[in-house]
Amino acid sequence: QSALTQPASVSGSPGQSITISCTGTSSDIGGYNYVSWYQQHPGKAPKLMIYDVTKRPSGVSNRFSGSKSGNMASLTISGLQTEDEADYYCSSYATPSHVFGGGTTLTVL
């Protein structure tokens, strides 16, 4: 199973909005509504931010939102804050396995 494709890096200023794309195929993103997004700060474990394409776990800020169209999913972060600076990974169910994206480093300038 090939990894999902994410941009290597994105950047934005505090208060701005950014979007991270995640491109897959009809065998993963396009075939299921089971896309999830994870935030990882350096040296820390990943944290679930979005699941089932658009849902936020309890405790995750509503500044984080997800969407999907065809074989591409997106994570949007609005009102950027300095603590949002981290690596972000998308993932999709791809029966019976899971596939991750290569990760995107978000820099808050």
Next chain:
Amino acid sequence: EVQLVESGGGLVKPGGSLRLSCVASGFIFDKAWMSWVRQAPGKGLEWVGRVKSDTDGGTTDYAAPVKGRFIISRDDSRNTLYLQMNSLRTDDTAVYYCTTDMKDRAVATAFDHWGQGTPVTVSS
């Protein structure tokens, strides 16, 4: 509070074996589906495999790179998940995380809780 604590990582020679453990607390372990996810140094995340709860069949699934070499098991009496790694290769070097799986009917959809990870280095 959900806690997942991995242990058992270390340095092993190519071709060797290692067993990782993950002790769980704060949730009903015997009903949970559990996965292992790894991260090579400076690289992205890679799903390794999963074990379902015994009530859902207790079956396992593995990623292609580890199938036939790694075995995932669970001991519900000890709230513990295991990863037996055999025939280790240098490209198995990574931090190994155990996770709980979110479920939607018969499908695992996301990884909602993560341990702190245990590092495995395969080198001669």
